[in-house]
Amino acid sequence: DIVVTQSPDSLAVSLGERATINCKSSQSVLYSSNNKNYLAWYQKKPGQPPKLLIYWASTRESGVPDRFSGSGSGTDFTLTISSLQAEDVAVYYCHQYYSPPPGTFGPGTKVEIK
Amino acid sequence: EVQLVESGGGLVQPGRSLRLSCTASGFTFGDYALNWFRQAPGKGLEWVGFIRSKAYGGTTEYAASVKGRFTVSRDDPKSIAYLQMNSLKTEDTAVYYCTRPPFQYCSSTSCYLDVWGQGTTVTVSS
Numbered sequence: 001d002i003v004v005t006q007s008p009d010s011l012a013v014s015l016g017e018r019a020t021i022n023c024k025s026s027q028s029v030l031y032s033s034n035n036k037n038y039l040a041w042y043q044k045k046p047g048q049p050p051k052l053l054i055y056w057a058s059t060r061e062s063g064v065p066d067r068f069s070g071s072g073s074g075t076d077f078t079l080t081i082s083s084l085q086a087e088d089v090a091v092y093y094c095h096q097y098y099s100p101p102p103g104t105f106g107p108g109t110k111v112e113i114k
Numbered sequence: 115e116v117q118l119v120e121s122g123g124g125l126v127q128p129g130r131s132l133r134l135s136c137t138a139s140g141f142t143f144g145d146y147a148l149n150w151f152r153q154a155p156g157k158g159l160e161w162v163g164f165i166r167s168k169a170y171g172g173t174t175e176y177a178a179s180v181k182g183r184f185t186v187s188r189d190d191p192k193s194i195a196y197l198q199m200n201s202l203k204t205e206d207t208a209v210y211y212c213t214r215p216p217f218q219y220c221s222s223t224s225c226y227l228d229v230w231g232q233g234t235t236v237t238v239s240s
Contacts, residue, residue, distance in 0.1 A: 097224035
C-alpha cells in the first residue's frame, strides 16, 4: 500500500504571507504512460465538506483562487498558498489516487493565522 | 447543478444499526462510482467504502475498520446510494460524506474526488 505523509502537521502564517505544505508518498505516483502525477489536494473547513483544490498534482480546479498552486512529481509534492487570506484557515489533505480505489489520503495539515 | 445530499444520520446506541442515504442530482447517477468517507471528531478523513457502477459490476470495497459491518449499495433508478451500518461502535461516531469521482471510468481505477455531499452526523452512544 502507498503511504502518504504530510509536513508539517500544522503551521501558522501571517496574513499575506506564503504557506507551504509538503506531501510525500512512499511510492511514485507518476504514471509513465501519460506522464501524470496521480495526486490531489483538498481543503477542509469545519462544518463543510472537503473541497477539491488541485488534481494531477498541479491542475487547479475551476473556481479555485490562483493563490493556490501545486507542484512536484514522483513522490514529493507541495501545495503553496502564495498570499494567505483569512478564509484559507483550514486543514489541507493530499490524496494519491495512483493505487486502487480510493487511493490514500494524508493525515492533513492545519493552517492557521499567525 | 451536480449535487449529493446525505441523510439518515442521528443518535444510535452501540450495537444497533443505521442506514445512511446519498441522493444525487444533476448527473446520470448510474454511470459513476460512489465513495463514502467519514471524519470523526478531531480526526482526519477516513475512507469507509466504495461501490462501482453497474457497468463495472457494481461491486464494493471496504475499509478494514468497517468490513463485515457496513454495506454500500445503490438504487440507480432512484439515484440513491446507501450505507447500511450494523453493529455500530462508539468509534463509528463521525460525520459521513458521500463523494463522486469525475469520470465514468473511475469505477475501474482511482480518481480524485470532485463532488462531495454536505455530510450527515452519526453519533453512537448509550
